[in-house]
Amino acid sequence: MTDQGPGKRVGVVSLGCPKNLVDTENMLGQFLQQGYSLTADPEEADLLVVNTCGFKADAEAESREAIAAMAEIKSRHPGQRLVVTGCLAQRYGAHLAQDIPGIDVLVGSAQYEQLFPLIAANQTTGEATLAVAPISPTAAPAPEKPVRLLTTPAHTAYVKIAEGCNNPCAFCIIPQLRGRFRSRPLEEIVAEVQHLSQQGVVEINLVSQDTTLYGRDLSPRLSLAHLLRRLAQVEGIAWIRCLYLYPTLITQELLAVMASEKKVLPYLDMPLQHSHSAVLARMKRAERYAGIVHLLKRIRHQLPQASLRTTVIVGFPGESKKEFRHLYRFVGQGWFDHLGVFTYSDEPGTVAYHLTDKVPAKTARKRQKALMLLQQRISRKKLRAWRGKTLEVLVESISAEHPGLVLGRSKAQAPEVDGLIYINAGQPQPGRILPVTITDSHEYDLVGHCAP
Numbered sequence: 001m002t003d004q005g006p007g008k009r010v011g012v013v014s015l016g017c018p019k020n021l022v023d024t025e026n027m028l029g030q031f032l033q034q035g036y037s038l039t040a041d042p043e044e045a046d047l048l049v050v051n052t053c054g055f056k057a058d059a060e061a062e063s064r065e066a067i068a069a070m071a072e073i074k075s076r077h078p079g080q081r082l083v084v085t086g087c088l089a090q091r092y093g094a095h096l097a098q099d100i101p102g103i104d105v106l107v108g109s110a111q112y113e114q115l116f117p118l119i120a121a122n123q124t125t126g127e128a129t130l131a132v133a134p135i136s137p138t139a140a141p142a143p144e145k146p147v148r149l150l151t152t153p154a155h156t157a158y159v160k161i162a163e164g165c166n167n168p169c170a171f172c173i174i175p176q177l178r179g180r181f182r183s184r185p186l187e188e189i190v191a192e193v194q195h196l197s198q199q200g201v202v203e204i205n206l207v208s209q210d211t212t213l214y215g216r217d218l219s220p221r222l223s224l225a226h227l228l229r230r231l232a233q234v235e236g237i238a239w240i241r242c243l244y245l246y247p248t249l250i251t252q253e254l255l256a257v258m259a260s261e262k263k264v265l266p267y268l269d270m271p272l273q274h275s276h277s278a279v280l281a282r283m284k285r286a287e288r289y290a291g292i293v294h295l296l297k298r299i300r301h302q303l304p305q306a307s308l309r310t311t312v313i314v315g316f317p318g319e320s321k322k323e324f325r326h327l328y329r330f331v332g333q334g335w336f337d338h339l340g341v342f343t344y345s346d347e348p349g350t351v352a353y354h355l356t357d358k359v360p361a362k363t364a365r366k367r368q369k370a371l372m373l374l375q376q377r378i379s380r381k382k383l384r385a386w387r388g389k390t391l392e393v394l395v396e397s398i399s400a401e402h403p404g405l406v407l408g409r410s411k412a413q414a415p416e417v418d419g420l421i422y423i424n425a426g427q428p429q430p431g432r433i434l435p436v437t438i439t440d441s442h443e444y445d446l447v448g449h450c451a452p
């Protein structure tokens, strides 16, 4: 991002999840529209923007460090401006500006439409300006006609289909940072995906806090399955993947679309958080152990080729050795191709924060390590079964470190979070989808060559 076009230069730091990245890409597109040029060097920027994450302690620390680093640079460049947006701005509002001097503009996670008027006001008055307010249930989930500048590789893009969350998970502060669930109108999403396809995007990853709830708040009421059927008709798009599915909302209809629509990948990212019903109840999650196993059996029956990803939390208040052993045995059954394990983060403002019987951090980390080692063995065994087989691979990039090595992903591998496929023969170009014959496998990655 170093074109030195006319007008002001903006440098942006984007933190957090793919949903926040989409917000950043929308902002970048608007900056270009406003005549800014982009720079990757904060020392030469006229405007510095930090799009923050704030849903748990370590993410908050990272965001505060990034803001402080930009504020330090600003202190050496008179006239430079510092803008802070996103979840941390929404979480703390003006307190954040008091904590970290040097912030000129503060914009909450649902006030992006005020970004440029606030920057202009600040440039006129020199006074710090902020727009952080409780998120109205009717706040627009996204710009009507986003002018995104993609920051992902040109062939893949995240598409945010909704904003906010209605679930009462006891450990989670996101509903307070992003508001109630609001679906984007279907036609706006279809138009965006058509536009992305014209730009050369072949893989779409649908994201929101609760992707399975899509359309239920719209009139007429729609569903994620309905949206997927429409997106499957968009020319040029080859793969459509769903991320952040709420387990109890995975319907027969959704599985049927995944089974029948070639472009809709049989990939289910469904955070379960735990397996033990008593822990799930304390977490204020809707699912229980029996329902989870029933769902997994239904998925494996209807979509034998499905790739399953989940995330769990260890060390939730009161998690006993017996409850952890239940989770360990559950993961040991080998349902999942991909597993993320997080230690509980004690977040002020959440229901769980007021629970007693907190699990020591050391114990939580030990449980996290044990689960990750267990899943590593399961993953190695699952990937070994791919040796000798040929599968479709989306070429991601040419390896910088290893000349002649090309990196790719299969339908079973989501960007950034799952393993990769190392292609060691042929020079396929990024963005192409090719048959690759697997010759070797490791814990999380596969090795292969382009099939003749």
Ligand code: SF4
Binding pocket: 165, 166, 167, 168, 169, 172, 173, 174, 175, 209, 210, 246
């Ligand atoms: S589903 Fe639960 S964990 Fe996920 S964003 Fe909503 S409240 Fe948070």
